[in-house]
Every structure is written in C-alpha cells, then in structure tokens.
Amino acid sequence: MKRSSLIEAILLCVILAIAFYMALWPRLGYPFPLHVDEWMHLGHTTQLLNTGQVNYPNPFHGGQWEVAGHPETGYYLWLGNLLLSTGSHWLLLSRLMPAVVLGIIAFVAYAWGRKWGFGLEAALFTTFIHTTIRFLGPAFLVPVTLGLVFFPLCLILLDKLEQDWRPLPLIMLSLASLFLIHGTTAVALGFVLVVYLVFYLTLSKSPRQQLLPALSCLLLIPVSALAIYLWNRPFVTKQIADIMSAEHLPMPPIPIPLLQLGYIMLALVILGFGFLLARGGWRNYALIIPTVILLFFVQFYRQWFYVGPDILYERGWLYVMLLMALIAGYGLSQLRQLGLEFFKRWRWGALLIYLLLAVVVAFSLVQRMDGYAKERYYHAIDVPTYHDFVWIGEELPQSSVALLNPYVAWSFVPITGKYVYTAKASPWGVEEAAEIRKFMAEGAPDTSWLEERNIDLIYSPYPLQNPDLVEVRDKVYILREEGG
Amino acid sequence: MDLLVVIVVSLALVPLAVLGGGPVSLALGLIFVLFFPGYTLIAALFPKRGDLDGVQRLALSFGLSIAVVPLIGLILNYTPWGIGLYPVLVSVLVFIFVMAGVAWYRRRRLPQEQRFELRFHPRLSQFWGRQNRWDRVLIGLLVVAIIGAIGMLVYVTQTPKVEERFTEFYILGPEGKAENYPGVLVLGEEAKVTVGIVNREQEVTEYNVKILIEGQKVEEVGAIALAHEEKWEQEVSFAPTEVGEKQKVEFQLYKGGGSKAYQALNLWIDVVGSQ
Numbered sequence: 001m002k003r004s005s006l007i008e009a010i011l012l013c014v015i016l017a018i019a020f021y022m023a024l025w026p027r028l029g030y031p032f033p034l035h036v037d038e039w040m041h042l043g044h045t046t047q048l049l050n051t052g053q054v055n056y057p058n059p060f061h062g063g064q065w066e067v068a069g070h071p072e073t074g075y076y077l078w079l080g081n082l083l084l085s086t087g088s089h090w091l092l093l094s095r096l097m098p099a100v101v102l103g104i105i106a107f108v109a110y111a112w113g114r115k116w117g118f119g120l121e122a123a124l125f126t127t128f129i130h131t132t133i134r135f136l137g138p139a140f141l142v143p144v145t146l147g148l149v150f151f152p153l154c155l156i157l158l159d160k161l162e163q164d165w166r167p168l169p170l171i172m173l174s175l176a177s178l179f180l181i182h183g184t185t186a187v188a189l190g191f192v193l194v195v196y197l198v199f200y201l202t203l204s205k206s207p208r209q210q211l212l213p214a215l216s217c218l219l220l221i222p223v224s225a226l227a228i229y230l231w232n233r234p235f236v237t238k239q240i241a242d243i244m245s246a247e248h249l250p251m252p253p254i255p256i257p258l259l260q261l262g263y264i265m266l267a268l269v270i271l272g273f274g275f276l277l278a279r280g281g282w283r284n285y286a287l288i289i290p291t292v293i294l295l296f297f298v299q300f301y302r303q304w305f306y307v308g309p310d311i312l313y314e315r316g317w318l319y320v321m322l323l324m325a326l327i328a329g330y331g332l333s334q335l336r337q338l339g340l341e342f343f344k345r346w347r348w349g350a351l352l353i354y355l356l357l358a359v360v361v362a363f364s365l366v367q368r369m370d371g372y373a374k375e376r377y378y379h380a381i382d383v384p385t386y387h388d389f390v391w392i393g394e395e396l397p398q399s400s401v402a403l404l405n406p407y408v409a410w411s412f413v414p415i416t417g418k419y420v421y422t423a424k425a426s427p428w429g430v431e432e433a434a435e436i437r438k439f440m441a442e443g444a445p446d447t448s449w450l451e452e453r454n455i456d457l458i459y460s461p462y463p464l465q466n467p468d469l470v471e472v473r474d475k476v477y478i479l480r481e482e483g484g
Numbered sequence: 485m486d487l488l489v490v491i492v493v494s495l496a497l498v499p500l501a502v503l504g505g506g507p508v509s510l511a512l513g514l515i516f517v518l519f520f521p522g523y524t525l526i527a528a529l530f531p532k533r534g535d536l537d538g539v540q541r542l543a544l545s546f547g548l549s550i551a552v553v554p555l556i557g558l559i560l561n562y563t564p565w566g567i568g569l570y571p572v573l574v575s576v577l578v579f580i581f582v583m584a585g586v587a588w589y590r591r592r593r594l595p596q597e598q599r600f601e602l603r604f605h606p607r608l609s610q611f612w613g614r615q616n617r618w619d620r621v622l623i624g625l626l627v628v629a630i631i632g633a634i635g636m637l638v639y640v641t642q643t644p645k646v647e648e649r650f651t652e653f654y655i656l657g658p659e660g661k662a663e664n665y666p667g668v669l670v671l672g673e674e675a676k677v678t679v680g681i682v683n684r685e686q687e688v689t690e691y692n693v694k695i696l697i698e699g700q701k702v703e704e705v706g707a708i709a710l711a712h713e714e715k716w717e718q719e720v721s722f723a724p725t726e727v728g729e730k731q732k733v734e735f736q737l738y739k740g741g742g743s744k745a746y747q748a749l750n751l752w753i754d755v756v757g758s759q
Contacts, residue, residue, distance in 0.1 A: 006622040013629030020636040027640075052566030054558065077557030077567070078517075078550065081576070084569045085497065086513030087504035092641060099640045100514065104546045111543030119539075146550060153547030156540055166529050170548060177551035180558065231558075383648040387684070391654065395662040467730045467752035470665045473654035474747055480667055 011120050012110060018365070019106045019127040020099040026131065026139045026377040027095060032386055032411070034094055035133060035140045036425045039380065039410035042090055045076045046414050049083065060413050060423045069232035071239065074180025075143035090414070094141060101145055102127060102138040108152040109326065115159060116283075118333030122152075124361065125268070125325035125332075128368050130260045132375055135314035144315050147185030150178050151322055154189060158196055158217075162206060165213045168220070175224035183228070183239070184312060188294065188319045190221050195293075196286040197221075203282035256299065257317050258324070260375065262367025264360060269324045272331030287330075291323040332357070380411045388459070389415040392476060396457060400478075403440075403450070404459035406433045412459070421455050444469065450479055486602040487527065487584040490520050494580050498573055521556075521576060522548030524583035531590040533600045541600075552579065651689070652682035653737045653747045658719075668754045671727050675753070679735060680717040683710035692738040694745075695722045697753075698731050706738075724755040731755055 027033030034042065040060075044067070047059035054077070055068040070076065082093060106123040113122030129148070131137025138145050154174055157167035171193070178186040197218040201211055229236045258266060276284040298316035336357055343349025381389070385408070392402075393416035400418045402409070409423035422432055440460040444450070447468045450458075458464065458477040469477040497516050500509040523545035530536050536544070556575050557567055565571040591599045615623060656678040657664040666675035683689050692706030703722045710716055724731060730752050736745040 006619065006626055010622065010626045010629045013626065013633045017629075017633040017636040020633065020640050024640045048567060052568050054561045054567070073558070074554035077554040080567060081553050081557060081572050082513065082517050084572045085501050085517050085576070087501045087506070087509045088513070089505070092510070096510075096637070096641045099637060100518070103637075104518070104550075108543040108547050111539045114539060149547050149550055153544065153551075156544060156547075160536070160540075170525075170529070170544075170551075173555070174548065174551045177554050180554050383684075384650045384652075387650075387652055387682075391652065395654075395656065397661075397663060470751040471749045472656070472662050472665070473652070473749065476654075478662060480665065481663075 008120065012107075012123065015106060015110075015120065015123045015127065016103050018124070019102045022127045022368075022372070023099040023102040023139050025372045026375075027098075030379055031383065032091070032379070032381055034380060034411065035136070035142075035377075036380060036407070036410050037136060037142050038094065038140055039414055040423075040425075041072065041075065041079065041142060042094070042414040043410070044070060044072075045079045045083065046090075046417070048073075048076045049080045050417075060409065060420055069235045071183055071232075071235055072143045072181065074177055075146060075182065078146065078181065079141075097141045098139055098145070101141065101149065102129075105129075105138065105148050105152070105322075108149060108156070109329075112152040112155045112159070113326065113329055113333075115156075116330075117337070118329045121329030121332040122326050123329075125265060125328040126152075126322065128261050128265055128325060128328075128364075129318060129321045130257050130371065130375070132257060133377065135257065135317045137318060143182035144185055144318060147178055147182040147189070148318060148322055150174050150185070150189055151192065151319070152326075154193055155196075158193065158200075158214075161213050161217060162200070162204075162210060165216075168213055168217055171217055172220055172224050175221065176227050179225055179228035183236075184315055185319070186225070186228075188316065190225065191294075192290040192319075192323075193221060194218065195290045199282040199286040199289070203285070257321070260368075260371030261321065261324075262364050262371055264364035264367055265325075265328050268328040268331040268335075268364070270331075271335065272327035272329070275331055275334040276327065287323070287327065291320065291327060294320045294323065332360070335360075381408060386415065388473065388475060391473060392416045392418065392457070392459070395472075396478065400457045401454050402457040402459055403436065403453075403455045405461075406436065408459075418457070421453055440464065444477070447479070455479065487524070487588055490524060490580060491584055494520055494577055498577070501573055502569065516576065517553055518549050519545050520549065520580050521552040521583070522546060522550075524580050524587060525552060527587035527600070528583045528590065531587055531594060531600055532598050534598075535600065647686060649685045651685060651691070651737065651739065651747065652680070653735075653749065654680045655735055655749055655751075656680065656717075660717075665751055666733075666753055668756065669724055670758050671725075671755055672723060672758060674721045674723045675733075676719055676721045677735075678717055678719050679705065680715065681708065681710060681737065682715045683712055685739075686712050688712070690740055691716075692741075693720070694736045694738065695720065696734040696736065697722065697724050698726075698728075699734075700725070707741075724753065727755050727757045729754045 043059040047056045048054060051057070054070070054073050055066060058067050082097070083090060086093065106126045109126040110119040110123035113119040129138050131139035136142050136144055138148065154171055157171050157174070160167045161171070175186055175190060178189060197214050200214050201218065204211070273288060276288050294316060298313045298320055336353060339353035339356070340350055343353060389412055396418065401421060402412060402418055403421045404412060406422045406424035409420040410425065412418070412420055413423065424432060439449070440458070440462045443462070443465040444458055444460065445466055447466060456479040458469065459475055460477060461475060464471070464477050468480050470480055471477050493512060494516055497509070497512040500506065501513055525548055526536070526541055526544050553576065556579055557572070560567050560571050560575055563571070612620070656662055658676045660678050665677065669675055679693055681691055688709060688711050691708045691710065692704065694701055695703040702725070703720060705718065705720055708716050722733065731754070733751050733753055735749045737747040739746040
C-alpha cells in the first residue's frame with residue numbers, strides 16, 4: 001500500500017467518524033430520537049410489514065381509508081427490509097441508521113470527488129449538510145436523506161458513461177428506485193443529470209460514438225419517471241394537481257440555512273465557484289449551473305412566485321447544500337494545489353500548506369458544530385410516556401382507537417400498534433389540537449362524543465372525571481364497555 | 485473468492501435473522517441489505533479488473549444496494565407470498581445468488597490476468613515485514629482510525645442512560661388484561677382487579693397500595709419493596725359497603741412510607757342491593 005493511500009485511508013476514517021457524530025447530534029442524551037416525520041414513516045413501515053403489501057389500511061386512522069401507492073413506498077420497503085434482515089428493534093435502527101446513511105453519502109461523495117482530486121474534501125463537507133426540523137436532513141432517518149446518496153452515486157455512473165454503456169441501466173435503475181423512495185429528490189436529481197448530460201453533449205470534445213450512451217441516457221431519464229407514473233398514476237396526477245394549486249399554510253419563512261454551515265465553508269463554496277468558473281470546461285459548468293438554479297429556486301422562486309407547497313422548497317435546501325458541499329470541497333482542494341505549487345521550491349512548504357489546511361478544516365468544523373448547537377430540536381416523548389405506550393400496546397385490546405395530543409399521536413401508533421383519532425404535525429391541525437386539549441381539560445365529559453368517533457382509549461395529561469372512563473394507569477383512561 | 489464470501493455470509497444471516505436480534509445479526513443484516521445486492525450487481529456488470537477502481541466499486545455497491553432493495557420489495561408485493569420475513573430474505577438472497585452467478589460466469593470468460601479479484605495478503609507477518617518504519621506507524625494509525633470510526637458508530641447506537649425517576653402503577657381486570665373492570669356489583673359482592681407496580685426510581689423503593697371507596701379505605705396492600713426495574717403484580721379484592729350509583733373506587737399508591745398519595749387511579753361502580 002502506498003504511503004499516500006495510507007494517509008488518505010486514515011483521513012477518510014476520521015471523516016466517517018465525523019459523519020457518524022454529526023448524524024448523532026440531535027440524538028445526544030435522548031433515548032427516543034425520532035422526529036415527527038420519522039415516527040410517521042415508522043408507522044407506515046410497520047403497517048406495511050404487518051399487512052405484507054404496499055396497499056394497507058392507514059396505520060394511524062385504521063380502515064377509514066386505505067394507503068394505496070404511498071409516494072414513499074420505496075423507502076418503507078427499504079426500511080422494512082432492514083428491520084426484517086437485521087432482526088433488530090426499530091429503536092436501535094433509528095439511532096444507528098442516520099449515522100450509517102450519512103457515512104454512505106460521505107463515502108460515495110469521496111469516491112466521486114477522488115477521481116477529480118478532491119475526494120476527501122468532498123466527503124468532509126458532505127458531513128456538514130444541516131438538519132433542521134423544518135427541512136429535515138441527514139441527522140434524521142427519512143426518505144429525503146436516503147435520496148441524497150443517489151446524487152454522488154449517479155455522478156460516478158455518469159462519469160463512467162463517458163466510456164461505455166453499462167452504467168446506463170444502473171442510472172435508470174437508480175432513478176426509478178429513487179422515484180419510489182422520494183419523488184421530489186428524483187426530480188431534483190433528474191434535473192442535475194439532464195444539465196450534466198446537456199453540457200457533456202454540447203461542450204465535450206469526445207468522439208461522436210462516445211456521446212451516444214449519454215444521449216441515450218438523456219432520452220431515457222423521463223422513462224424512469226414514466227415507470228413510477230404507470231405504477232402509481234393516481235398519485236402522480238394528484239401530486240401535480242397539488243403543486244399547481246397548493247394550499248398555502250401560514251408557515252414562517254425559513255432563515256437561510258446556509259449560514260449554519262459556517263462562514264469558512266461558505267467562503268470555500270464561493271472560492272469553489274470561482275475556481276470552477278476560472279478553470280471552465282463542461283464538467284465544471286455542469287456542477288455550477290444546477291447548484292445556482294436550485295439555489296435560486298429554493299430562495300427566490302418561492303418568495304416571488306409562491307407556486308406549490310412549501311415542503312418542495314424546504315427539501316430543496318438539502319440538494320443545494322449537498323452540491324455546495326461538493327463545490328466547497330473543490331475550493332479547498334484548489335487552495336491546496338495552489339499552495340503546494342506556490343511553495344514547491346521551499347523545503348517546508350508542503351508541511352506549512354497542510355498545517356494551514358488543517359487549521360482551516362478545524363475552524364470550519366468548530367463553526368459547523370456551533371451551527372448545530374444553535375439549532376433547536378425537540379423531544380416528542382419522554383421516558384415515562386414511552387413506557388406508558390409500551391404498556392398500552394401490550395395490555396389493551398388491539399382494536400382500540402385512542403384520543404390524545406395529535407402531535408404525540410405520531411409516536412403513539414408505531415409503539416402501541418393502535419389507531420388514533422387524529423395525528424397531525426405542526427402547523428397542521430392547530431384548531432383540532434386545541435379542541436382536543438379543551439375536551440380533555442374539561443374532563444372528557446361527553447361520552448357520546450367519544451362513542452360517535454369509536455374512541456375507547458384516552459391518553460390525557462389532565463385528570464378525567466367521567467364515570468364512564470376507567471383510569472387504568474396514570475394518564476390512561478379506557479371507555480367502559482356498554483353494560484360493563 | 486469475494487463472491488464465495490458474499491454467498492457464505494448471506495447464507496449465514498438467514499438463521500440469525502429468523503432467530504432475531506443480536507449484534508452479529510445486526511452487522512450481517514446491514515451488509516446483506518446495504519452492500520451485497522449492489523456488490524454482486526456491480527460484479528456482474530463489471531467483471532474486469534480495470535472496469536472500476538476499488539473505491540468506486542465499494543461506493544457503487546452501497547448506493548446500488550439502496551436502489552435494488554426497494555424494487556425487490558415492490559416485486560414481492562405482486563407475488564402470493566407478499567412482504568414478510570421469509571420472502572424478503574429469500575428474494576434478496578436469490579438476487580445475490582443470481583448476480584454472483586452471472587459475475588462468476590463472466591469472470592471465467594476473461595483471461596485470468598484481466599479478472600477482477602480481491603487480493604488478500606495470506607501472511608500478515610510477510611506483509612508487515614515489507615513495510616518500513618513510517619509505513620508501520622501509518623498502518624497503526626489507520627487501524628486506530630478504523631477502530632475510532634467503528635467506536636463512534638457503536639457509541640451512536642448506545643441508548644443514553646436517562647436517570648428519570650418514576651413508577652409505573654396500573655390496574656388490570658380480573659383476567660389480568662385491561663378489560664372487564666368491575667362496573668356493577670351487588671352489595672357484599674367482592675370485586676377483583678390486578679394491581680401492578682414497576683419501580684423505575686433508580687433505587688430500591690417501598691410502596692403501599694390503598695383502596696378507597698367514596699373516600700373510605702376498604703383495603704390496603706404492602707409494604708412492597710421493589711428493586712429498580714422490578715415488577716410486582718397481585719390480584720386484590722374489595723367489597724363495597726353501601727348501595728349507590730357512581731361510587732368512586734380509588735387505588736392510591738404511596739411511596740417510601742409517605743403520607744400523601746404518590747399516584748392514584750380510579751374507576752366508578754354502581755352498587756345494587758341484593759334481591
């Protein structure tokens with residue numbers, strides 16, 4: 001093994017350890033580290049495994065309506081497969097997998113960047129991608145995070161496509177799978193691939209026969225989407241209709257998350273842009289253009305045109321940050337090369353440059369940690385609540401429908417395996433949550449209201465004094481059967 | 485060699501996954517889902533040594549595994565077996581076997597020197613002996629870095645110890661389930677419920693349980709000393725002493741000899757006179 005390869009392997013391990021730590025951040029000191037989206041996905045995955053098919057009764061509301069062709073079915077199939085194959089408890093996988101997935105993203109970014117001389121830098125800055133409860137991110141085990149793996153993966157395949165045909169079916173396979181996992185990410189990746197291929201086809205000086213695989217790929221990208229469209233036409237049609245006439249919720253604007261990446265990384269992004277432009281070439285333009293367009297889309301398009309649901313723009317920040325991480329990596333690598341070139345006649349020049357780079361990386365890491373420290377996360381449930389839910393799952397009849405805080409209901413369902421009257425995530429269902437809170441605060445006096453809604457279980461933080469309810473455990477009330 | 489390892493490890497996983505749980509099952513399961521499908525697919529498509537470098541092969545193996553597994557699951561959905569433990573294991577296994585078979589066949593058709601193969605150093609001492617001092621230091625550092633990265637991953641999986649102190653207190657119906665609680669009683673009739681306590685106070689704790697009907701104590705159980713995380717369940721009975729509707733039966737839990745109830749549960753009963 002060459003000495004340089006050894007050093008590179010050591011640094012890669014350190015970067016992977018950083019990735020694992022970054023993904024751990026919102027989970028520090030908290031035993032049930034799931035964001036509301038993660039609870040929701042866990043509920044769907046559990047239901048999919050319980051029924052053994054992709055069309056299943058809604059895991060939260062029971063048989064009232066069926067989930068047919070869920071847009072993130074691919075993710076549930078993947079997570080379900082992991083749960084079955086590892087035989088592990090969901091809680092263990094929930095802690096472990098964000099770290100593993102971010103590690104994979106960083107490693108695939110390394111593999112792509114390595115060919116162009118900035119593998120380690122690309123891997124390092126990929127671990128900096130921010131996670132918030134608004135637009136999610138790699139610290140959460142959610143479909144959009146899993147989808148991020150496909151960006152560097154497809155870039156590697158595209159590079160290979162310049163030489164032969166074999167990556168073509170792999171790109172199609174990846175895109176088709178990504179449409180099943182997270183459609184929005186697939187659209188964003190499709191856009192990046194189209195830009196890349198257009199630049200390659202128009203500006204590359206490759207011989208004509210080498211352009212043919214790329215041209216085929218460009219033409220076939222819509223086919224991967226077509227496959228999912230044919231599988232799930234009603235959903236795709238509905239999504240397009242939703243995007244065209246989205247209901248706008250009173251969501252506060254997102255503070256630009258790029259600031260959380262730290263000023264050093266942002267400076268490196270700008271430097272990277274500069275170097276890419278100065279060096280020119282179709283490959284460099286193919287990295288700059290989609291980044292700029294996506295940045296414009298998530299930051300300005302929303303403000304000016306406000307078309308489509310907010311979630312579209314919020315998730316978009318993740319793709320922007322991933323592409324920016326690659327560009328920052330390029331910027332840092334160019335700094336390194338320039339520095340080494342500048343000091344090449346001086347004996348200690350290389351050492352000085354590497355020391356300076358180490359300082360830059362160390363400060364950017366400190367700034368990144370600071371960015372994470374400023375981010376506010378929440379705990380959906382505490383330890384006693386978890387034990388309450390486990391007990392409910394074990395002791396109460398399977399058919400129960402529970403009334404509880406709609407925001408806590410997301411975690412209630414996967415733990416207990418029971419249905420809830422309603423589950424909502426902020427800012428949805430504010431009025432409904434207030435109504436339920438008022439009903440409980442008044443002691444849940446109206447038995448007929450419960451019966452009309454088939455509710456036979458209440459998890460209430462308020463003491464309930466309705467004689468038709470039996471308090472079987474702290475906060476747990478069951479509706480007495482008629483005549484009981 | 486590499487394909488054989490893939491097949492052997494995949495086969496080894498099946499009984500572990502069926503039996504469920506454990507760190508070995510977790511590690512093998514992760515490789516089975518996150519690496520092998522993509523690795524064998526890449527091996528089948530790129531059988532030549534120079535097709536891809538080692539790092540790209542590894543990266544594509546991880547990424548393509550994530551792409552392949554959901555599609556296998558979707559295909560399973562349209563089979564009579566559906567998506568369950570055995571169908572999932574068998575289908576991924578079949579995919580790995582088929583791809584490994586194709587890879588083996590395509591490699592066999594290539595001249596020996598062009599075939600992709602993983603090279604292992606059969607004798608560690610020989611390998612170590614060939615390194616100079618600096619390289620040995622670097623290899624040592626690499627081992628430390630690998631251990632560090634794995635250590636960080638293990639740290640991630642460890643559930644943090646939360647020193648939250650609380651007690652689980654509950655009542656179950658006569659059959660030991662949370663149903664059929666006493667509702668209507670005849671005067672003098674005994675009602676039965678199971679009372680349960682789980683101590684999560686992080687220390688040995690002593691409890692008492694009192695049962696009150698309309699504020700009047702009718703039964704007391706205790707003292708019950710429980711170690712941390714110890715569970716106690718016992719059937720207790722009570723008999724109302726007066727006829728009347730909507731009488732409140734209260735189960736009070738006292739902790740550590742305290743005079744104020746620590747927790748209280750309640751149910752209502754109607755008591756009718758005997759015929």
